[in-house]
Amino acid sequence: MSIFSVALTGLNAAQVGILTTNHNIANTSTEGYNRQQIIQSTNTPMFTGAGYIGQGTNVLTVRRIYDQQLNEQVLAASTGAAEMDSYLAQIGQIDNLLADPSAGLTPALSSFFSAVQEMAANPASIPARQGMLSASQALVARFQSIDQRMTEIRSGVNAMVTSEVTAINSYAQQIAEINERIILAQAAGPNQPPNDLLDQRDQLVAELNTKIRATTITQSDGTYSVFIGNGQPLVIGTLPYSMKAVAAPDDPERIVVALTSPNGSSVYMPESMLTGGSLGGLIAFRSQSLDDAQNALGRIALTLAQNFNDQHQLGQDLDGDLGGNYFDTSLMGATIRSNANNVAPAGTVTVAISDYGALTTSDYRLTSNGGGNYTLVRLSDNAVLVNNAALPATIDGMAISVAGGPAANNSYLIQPTRGGATNLALAIGNPRDIAVAAPIRTSAALANTGTGGISAGTVNPSLPLDANLRQTVTITFTSATTYDVTGTGTGLPATGLTYTPGDDITYNGWTIQINGAPAANDVFTIERNSAGVADNRNGVLLGALQTKSTMEGGTANYLSAYSTIVAQIGNKAREVEITGQAQQSLLEQAQSTRDQLSGVNLDEEAANLLRYQQAYQAAAKVISIATTLFDEILALGR
C-alpha cells in the first residue's frame, strides 16, 4: 500500500462524513427523521517485518440513531393525545350548546313556565293565552334546535369516521408499499439498513397512530405487520387490509367500521375495539356522550309533553270543552329499528312507554332466541334485563311486546327517548283551547242553615276522565251526621252515608271535601263549570309541573334533569380536557426523550462538519506531502 491509497481512504471517509452531516442538516426539520451517523473503522493492517502497518480507514455503515422502545412510547402517547383532542373538539360543541345562557334549554323552559303562570293569573285574557302558546312554540323550537344541533354533530361524526377510515386505509396502503421497498433494499444489501425508508415507515406508523391505536411487529424479512384493536390485522407484510365505513345494520344513522381482508370478506369492528387516535375519540364521544345527551334531552321532552298533556286533559277550555292534548305526542314514541340482517319471519316489536318516571337514557337491544324467548340488553351498562324469557314484560318504564314470532337471532334496537325532542310538536293552535279551568265547580245552597262549606273540588288525575265527571251531583244532608248523594254516575244514588268533616268524597272522577257543621236539609252541589272563564285551577296545576319531580323515579324535575346532562357533559369535557393535557405532556416528554437521542442538533452537525472538513484537509495534505516526497525521488535522477 502506498501513502496515496491510505490518504485516499481518509479522504473518502471524510467525504462520506461530510455527506452524512449534510444529510442531517438538510433533514433537521423533517418529521420522523432520525439523525444518521457514519461508523468508521480501520482497514486491516499490513504485516511487515516491522510489525503491522495501518492501511487507513473505511466506512462500515451509515446508521440511524434510533431506539425502538422510545419510539413506541411516543406512539402510545400520541395516539392517546389524538384521541382526547378529537373527543374534546366534539364534546366542546355540546358543552357550549347546553349551558349557553341564551341558546340552551333553560331560558326557553323558564319563559314557558312563566307564560303558563302569567296565563293562570289572567285565565280569561286571550293575550295571556296567546303568550303561553307562543312560549310553547319557542320551547318546542328550542328542543328541536338543540336536538337538530346534536343530529348535525352526529352526522359530522359519521362523516369524520368515514374520512378517518379513508386516511387509515391510505396509511395501510403506504406502509405495505414501503414494506415492499424495504424487502427489495434489504435484498440489495442485506447488512446495510435502508435508514430513510425505515424513517419514512416509522413516520407513517406514527401518523397512523394519530388516527387509531396500532401496534407493529417486525417480521424476519424486515417488514412491519400492523394490528389494530385486539390484534385485527391492518397490514401483513406487503398486503394491506382495508377498513370500510358503513351504516350499522341495526341503526342506519350510525356509521360504523368494518374490516375487509384481502380476500374480500368483511367483519364489523365492535366499537369497544376502536380505541385511540382521532377515530377512537370520535367513536368514544358518540357512544359515551352524544347518545346519552340526545337521549336525555329526548326524555325531558317526552316526559314534559306527557305530564303536560295528562294535566291539560283534566281541565276545561275557554269554551267549556274538556282539555285535549296540549302537545302532539303521536310521533314521540320509542324508535324501534329492525336489524338489516333479520330474516323472515321478521316479527313486530311494540314498545309503549308506561312509566315516564322510570325511563332511562339508554338504548336497548332485543334479540330473539327463537321459541318465543327473548334477550333484552340495556346498552348503557350491558345489563341483561330479560334473559332468554318470554315477552311481554315491563322494563325501565317500557311495556315491550313482540308479535309475529320472529326468527331466532333477529335483533332490534330500541331507542325509547332518541326521537323525543325532535318529534315534539304543539297540538293546539287556538288560545281558547288551553284548558285553564277545572271542569267542575261546587256550591252550597243559600238556604243552608248549617255552617258547612264545600271545597272547590279537584279532578282525580286518572285518564280517561269519568264520562259522568260533569254531571250534576247533589249532596243532601239528612241530619248533621248523615247525607245522601244523588245524581248520575257510578254508585249513585247513595244514601245514608256518614259525614266526617274534611273527609274525601269521591264520585264520577272528582274529589271534594265538606268542612264545618252542616245541618239537616243542607244541600251542596257539584256541577259542570259552565262559563267558568276566570277559573285558573287547572292552569295553576299546569304551572306547578315546573317544580314537580316527575323524572328519574320522582327525584328530578325537568330542569334538574337537564342540569344533570349539563353536569355530565361538563364533567366529561373536563375529564377529557385534563386527560388530554396529561397525554399531551406525556407526549412532549416522550418526544423530547426520543429527540434527545435521535434529533438533529445543528451545533453538533456544525462541529462534525468542521471535524470532517479538517480530516479531509489533512488527508489532502498527506497526498500533497506524498507528491512532494515522490518529487524528491524523481529529483535524485536529474
Place this chain on the structure above:
Amino acid sequence: MRISTSMIFDTGVANINKQWSQLLHLQQQVASGRRILTPSDDPVAAARALEVTQSSDILTQYATNQQNATSALGLAETQLTSLNDMFARLKELTVQAGNATLSASDRQSIAFELRARFDELLGLANAADGQGQYLFSGFMGSTKPFAGTVDQLNAVASQEITYDGDDGQRRLQVSATRMLEVSDAGTDVFMRIKNGNGYFATNYAGTNNGSGIIDIGNVTDPAAWNALADKNLSINFTSATTYDIVDSTSTVIASGTYQSGVPIAIPAGGASVIITGAPASGDTFTIEPSSSQSVFKTLANLIGALESGGSSAVESAQYSSEIGFALANFDRANDNILRVRSMIGSRMNELESLDSVNQDLQLQYQQTLSNLQDLDYAKAISDLTRKQTDLQAAQQSFMKISQLSLFNYF
C-alpha cells in the same frame, strides 16, 4: 443531556401556545365577567347555577303573581269600602224612616233615594276589573253576576236577587306553598247573610189585627238554641193578654200572660223575643231559623214597606217591625262586608310579608348565582397581568435562544 435543535423550537412553541391559551381564557373571563365560560370549567357549579336560575325565575314569577293578586284584592277592597260608606247612609235613612212623625210624602222621598241606592248597590256588586272581568261572579268572570229590580223582588215575598255567577274563588300561586284567594264570590259578599239576629228571624202574620210589634229577638245561650230540636215556632195570642208558644206541629209548648215590652222566653231555647204594643186575639208572630237573605232583598223589603205605607194602627205596627228588621239586616250585611274586608286585608298583609320574604330570597339567590358564576375581577386581572409577563418572557427568551448557532461563526 443532548438537545436536538427541533426540541428547542418544538418546546418553545408548545410553551408559548400553552401560555396563549391560558391568557385567552383569562381574557375571555375578564371580558365576559363570568368565571364559568363553558360548563366544563366547573361542571358542578354550572349545573347548580342552572337550578338557582330557575329558582330565581320562579321567584320573579311569584313576584308578578303577587302584584296581580295585590291589584285584584285592591280592586275588591275599593268596592267594599264604597259599600261600607253606603251602608252608613242606608242605616241613616232607615233610622230616619223609623221616625213616627214622617208624612207619607217624606217616606216616599226616602224610598226614592233608597231606589237610587239599590241601583248603586247593584253597580258595586257588578263591578268589573280593567279587563272586563266581573269581580264578584266567582269563576264566571265574563258573566254579569247580579240582576233584578226592586219591583221584581217585591212582587213575590220569596223572590231573591238573581245571581248568575258561581261560588268559585279565584286563586293565585303567590309562593311555593301558598295559593292565595284573590276573589270572593258574590254569594259570599252580598247574599249569604243570615237574616234576623243570626239565629232566628221573627215575623208577624199579615193577617194580624192588633198593633203588636215584634223585635228581632235575642239569643242568650247559643248552645241551648242550637240544641233546640224544633226551631219553627209561633206565638199565638189567645186573647189580648195571653199567648201560647206553639211548635211546627201546632203543639203548645208554653203559655204566658202578655205584657208589652216584657221578653217572652222561648222554652229551653236560651232565647227571647219582645213584643210591644197591643196585639189582638188571634194575632200570630213567627220565629224561624235564620236563612240567607241578600242585601238587595233587605233593601227592597225596606223600600216596599216605605212605599206601601198606610197609616192605620195595624199598618204602622207592621211598618215599625219592618224598620226593625231592616236595621238588623243592614247590620248583619255590614258585618259580612267587614268580614270580607278583613279577610282581604289579611291577604294583602300576607302578600306584603311574602314580598319581603321574596326579596330576601331573591337576594340570596342572586348572591349564590354570583358566587357560582361571577368572576373575581381582582384575582383575574392580576392573573392576566402575570400571564402577560410570563408570555413576554417566554417569547423573548425563545427569540434569544433560537438565534444561538455555531453556524453564526462560520
